[in-house]
Amino acid sequence: MLAGSFIKSKKENYQNFIIGLNNKLVIKEKPIPQKILLLLPHCLQINECDIRLTYNINNCKRCGKCTIKDLIFLAEESGLEIFIATGGSLARRIIHDVKPEAVIAVACENDLSSGIADIYPMPVIGIPNERPFGPCINTKVNIEKIKEAVRFFAHK
Numbered sequence: 001m002l003a004g005s006f007i008k009s010k011k012e013n014y015q016n017f018i019i020g021l022n023n024k025l026v027i028k029e030k031p032i033p034q035k036i037l038l039l040l041p042h043c044l045q046i047n048e049c050d051i052r053l054t055y056n057i058n059n060c061k062r063c064g065k066c067t068i069k070d071l072i073f074l075a076e077e078s079g080l081e082i083f084i085a086t087g088g089s090l091a092r093r094i095i096h097d098v099k100p101e102a103v104i105a106v107a108c109e110n111d112l113s114s115g116i117a118d119i120y121p122m123p124v125i126g127i128p129n130e131r132p133f134g135p136c137i138n139t140k141v142n143i144e145k146i147k148e149a150v151r152f153f154a155h156k
Contacts, residue, residue, distance in 0.1 A: 015109035019126040022116050027152060031123045033101030036153050038075050038082045038146070039091055041107045041129060043139040044068060045084070053084050070143055078150045080104070088115055095119055104149045106141045125149040 046066040051059050062069040075082035081098050085091035102123040112126040130140040
């Protein structure tokens with residue numbers, strides 16, 4: 001069991017390296033997108049919430065029990081498209097349907113690293129989520145990192 005934890009940690013470190021390298025390459029290219037998608041994982045929503053946001057984030061009651069309310073406000077304030085995905089297949093479909101010029105994506109390292117590769121060469125800033133309760137439940141994200149990505153794409 002201990003060996004399995006070590007291997008997982010090593011894999012996450014590698015995926016974080018890939019995400020960081022991608023972010024540096026995107027920053028070096030300095031794209032000027034007009035349409036930016038903020039793509040979030042469903043696990044940012046608290047698991048006790050009765051309202052499902054996957055297909056319509058506007059169903060959110062903005063109660064403040066999770067960070068979704070703040071992310072919706074940031075998206076509205078910044079003119080971003082905002083969607084929640086349950087996994088890679090839905091994320092790719094959202095990107096196909098929305099047709100953004102750039103993506104700010106929040107997810108676990110595994111989903112981010114594979115998603116970035118799947119939609120290459122589209123510019124993606126990847127932000128790994130925080131998992132204080134383990135994977136896929138009540139995850140968190142550093143909103144300042146999202147704001148930083150928004151400022152980068154807006155060239156501010």
